[in-house]
Amino acid sequence: MRKGLILLGLAAALAAGTVLARQPPEKLPATRIRDLHYGDVLFYFYQEDDFEAITRLNAYEHWGLLPHHEAESQLLLGGLYLSLGLHNEAGARFETLLTPTVPTGVRNRAWFYLAKIWYARGYLDKAEHAIRQVQGALPPELDAEKQHLFANILMRQGRFDEAVQLLLHWKGPLDWMAYAQFNLGVALVREGKLAEADPFLTQVGTLKTTRAELLALKDRANLALGFAYLQSNQPAKAKPVLERVRLNGPYSNKALLGAGWAEAALGDYSQALSPWMELRNRNLLDAAVQESYLSVPYAFGKLNASAQAAEYYESAVKSFDDESAKLDEAIGRIRSGHMLDALLTSEKDTHYGWFWQLTTLPDAPESRYLYAVLAGHDFQEGLKNYRDLAYMGRTLDRWGDSIEAFGDMVDTREKAYAQRLPRADALLASDSLTDKQHRRDEMTSRLNTIESGAEVAALGSPQEREQWAQIQKLEAALAGASDNEENAALRDRLRLVKGVLYFRLNAAFKGRLWQERRTVRDLDAALAEAQIRWIRVEKARKSAPTSTGDFAQRIASLRQRIDALQARLASVREKQNGYLADLAVRELEAQKDRLATYQIQARYALASMYDRAANPPEGKP
Amino acid sequence: MLAFACAAAAAAPPYALAGREAPDFALRAALGPTLRLSEHRGEVVVLSFWGSHCGPCGAQLAALNRSLKTYESAGLTVLGVGVDDDAVRSKEFAAAQPVTFPLLLDPKKAVARLYRVDNLPMTLLIDRGGTVRFVHRDYDARSDALYLDELRKLLNE
């Protein structure tokens, strides 16, 4: 009795270390916003607009607007760079946080993220070193992830005992622990240590949960364990394990196949037929289903039902032929750049966008091809890059438009300056302001003199001043005249007139003085304002040519960079596209190869059967 | 003032925003939360302006709803924008439409002005990058096929 040899592909992708959780940016001791602009960055971060957040964070840093959030900014920026896949940048940011002046909580996180980065790049030593730098505990979620990462590092180095110890002493949320257990179990199986793997895989495989991702993990664990037992010729142990896999989950097909093989290994082929016939009715694009196309007739053969066996083999050959042709067509279309059309043609006229834009696959049979392709880690990474680059391209497009506008603005400003500068220069060259200030000063000192000398006449009206002048003239004239009666009478009359005038002048003096002072005060205010404007004009004049010149330069250089980057973006997106197409083709070709192998075996089996039927053996061959 | 004509427009002048970035806006919905256009970047967005007094608008919205069912999983978003003087009628009309996509209300006609709406219904197709690519003034069943072609083109990008 030949046993089916099934080597289980246990490429258990260890949970990637490069994925940054959408955690709140480090609820560090004081998350109070002390710089408004830091809050602005968070506004975009919380909306998962990472690119915008990075741009603003960098810009605000440049302007020095985040003095109270230095450590947090570095941490946040590091995390954002990490999510963009910019490991070097991220690492550089985190490394700035490793000084003792930075609070321990922040430092710990920095070490943790650095560990993730180094692990992702394959530097296991450095990763381990980084993890060991974390002092005390991180918040529960991060801490669990840290333990998980540590376990991975140990496993990758083959240090299984230590990994086991870690798991036995696990603290905190159990989700990450389940992943760690799964990875450890699978790694141990690979090492041939099935007995040690069992408890871990069983624990995951018997998890009580309703959460989708954990249910899937549970299935995987049971599948892995079941097949490991099959592989090590312990079908009796494999059976109950495989039965734990959900009948309508993503792993049910493989489980059905395995269940059949378990029965077959135990010699019960008719029991084996039960899961295999069920499987055979499912979608031919699934590898397990393909295998059932062969295993069913195989079982019939074992049960000596040759006619049925032959019938099923024939059917298998036909189905594989058809399927192979379809694959050929799909491969051809991918190679010629029309990936999707072939994959999704059906009776309905449903043409969809690039399948990587799809969030759920359409309900067409051909789309089964896509699941396998989409599932690959490389494809997911490549896809993320493609999307990031597309987004960046669109952002640059918008900037391209804006920068035209900026250029126009600066041009206009330059022209305006060109017009106004001569006027400004002329004004600044004239002494009008100092001139006016001098006159004001003169006025003030004149007033002071008038006040201290009580020169009432100085503030008289023009008429009064004229009268006063006349009086003074007459006085002077009379001073030298003889002392006769006529002159005496004149002198008296003069004295009277002067007295009256003086009386009037004196009475009005205070009021007039106050008025004059007020006028000077108003003048002061006007002068002060003029002074301010003058300074502004001076300042603007000084900076005018250089500022527009600067801007013009910046704009020109940025325009160039935009163009250059657009070109690179286009070229790299092209390459990324090609890479993704390659992955898809590779996957489809692998499927084709598998089909071909199955086909050969089916044909061979058929041939043998007909051969035996035509030439019944005399004895054993 | 905006002039609305429900009749088919004669030789239409080229649309001012064709090939340009679709201006961002936020509007309240007749039913449901406030919506901002830029939150749908990355999807193909069909923006359709309607009015409660406009006959073909109901048919247009129904046609759009059908296309949404087919292409939603490929990244299609449809938004209706109601341009009405009478807010109450607008809401009633919206409530009466058997569609599953948001019907937004633009009582101040601010968005209608932004988009130079000169006819109802008027439907714009905006690509994943936020650029206005196709415009349909008015609606009749024949324009369905053209619309679907354009839609597929944008979804394929």
Added chain:
Amino acid sequence: MRFLTLAAALAVLASPTWAQDAVAQPPAATPAVAPAAAPAAPATDTRGLDQEVQDLKKDVVDLNRDLFVLEEDLLFPANTQVAVFVSLDVGDFFALDSVELKIDQKEVANYLYTPREAEALLKGGVHRLYLGNLKVGSHELVALFSGKGPNERDYQRGATLKFDKGIGAKYLELKINDRQRKQQPEFEIKDWE
């Protein structure tokens, strides 16, 4: 827990495991066929492309920053710049709907908040509602916010502030908080001198 989903996806999605399975052998004579190992990810090719992509991304990020800086330097130079921010410090009973802003009697902003944006504010984000230029001197700001409180109750509050614009950027924060009375949001304007 979004990160778990992603991690889960990556943990669970191996490279197609079936590619590494050997084929079940029918009774005919051929020995077991060793399975072809799944094609290894094209190592050198990808690294080249991957590095190119990372470098490109970094350059775009840098350029974007420079453009952002240029735009604000040009349009809102520091000495005339005035920026008005909106912050929320209330329990999640309150859904902010809109904020209206007038400066010197002129309406300069009328912002409708989507649920996504309102959520970001509740988490502690601060929204830069308005960026503009003002001359040196005294100005008046009038702000109005509206939203829904517990039991679908509508809230509308206003606040006003006279402020002096000197030389140098001016930052004003419109703070919506319920410190005075729980579950009753009020408006407060803070001048970040």
